[in-house]
Amino acid sequence: MRYRLVCPARRPNPYRTQLRENMSEKTPPNVLDRRFREFGPRRVLLTDITYLFYANHQVCYLSTIKDAFTKEILSFQISQNLKEQFVLDTFRRLVLVHGKELTAKTIVHSDQGGHYKAKKFDDLMEDSNFVRSMSRKATCWDNAPQESFYGHMKDEIGNKVEDCKTFPQVTKVIIGYMNYYNHHRYQWDLAKLAPAEYYEYSTTGIYPLPKGDNKNHN
Numbered sequence: 001m002r003y004r005l006v007c008p009a010r011r012p013n014p015y016r017t018q019l020r021e022n023m024s025e026k027t028p029p030n031v032l033d034r035r036f037r038e039f040g041p042r043r044v045l046l047t048d049i050t051y052l053f054y055a056n057h058q059v060c061y062l063s064t065i066k067d068a069f070t071k072e073i074l075s076f077q078i079s080q081n082l083k084e085q086f087v088l089d090t091f092r093r094l095v096l097v098h099g100k101e102l103t104a105k106t107i108v109h110s111d112q113g114g115h116y117k118a119k120k121f122d123d124l125m126e127d128s129n130f131v132r133s134m135s136r137k138a139t140c141w142d143n144a145p146q147e148s149f150y151g152h153m154k155d156e157i158g159n160k161v162e163d164c165k166t167f168p169q170v171t172k173v174i175i176g177y178m179n180y181y182n183h184h185r186y187q188w189d190l191a192k193l194a195p196a197e198y199y200e201y202s203t204t205g206i207y208p209l210p211k212g213d214n215k216n217h218n
Contacts, residue, residue: 026122028133030133030135037069039107040069040202041067041069041070041199041202043069044068044106046109046143047087047090047091047109047110052174054162054170060170061078062076063077063078065091066146066149067195070196072195073181074098075094076090076178078174084120091121107130107132111134111135112135116134160173183195193209197209
């Protein structure tokens, strides 16, 4: 080696390799077609995975399910690896907590990531009677509200996550943020309500805040 240069070969991610091996042959069409808020509460669920980096370049992963109409995060799971189980657990928790609010017309929309094309995920969606929908390749706008949520979340708590020394500390920060976001993060386009309040308002017609409320809205 004349210049003593070394180019190490990057090993393939074992989780991604396993996902490819267990991938379903069919790709659902883009049934949603960006009609994010056209159908009402609990009718369009958006899902995705994002990376979270903390102390010493450690990484963990967050899986979420968002109601596109109310913007509420209905279920989430945090994992130290990319095994498909944590995505399946996200949906199992969704059904456990919100199953009575969902119907056979509920659309589950995702990108074409390996977790969402896995055979086990396909089976779970079929067993739950959800309508499947997938973004087109390399078209992030097809799942824009979910991408936007991750962007705002990292803007608001990114520094807190980076300061965490351990995975349990990251988990605590994420749980705290989800509670704040769902119940206390008021938004102008949700009639100045937090997502969980907006769901109650949209299903009961009862506005939960007194007139003249001066809360800060985003």
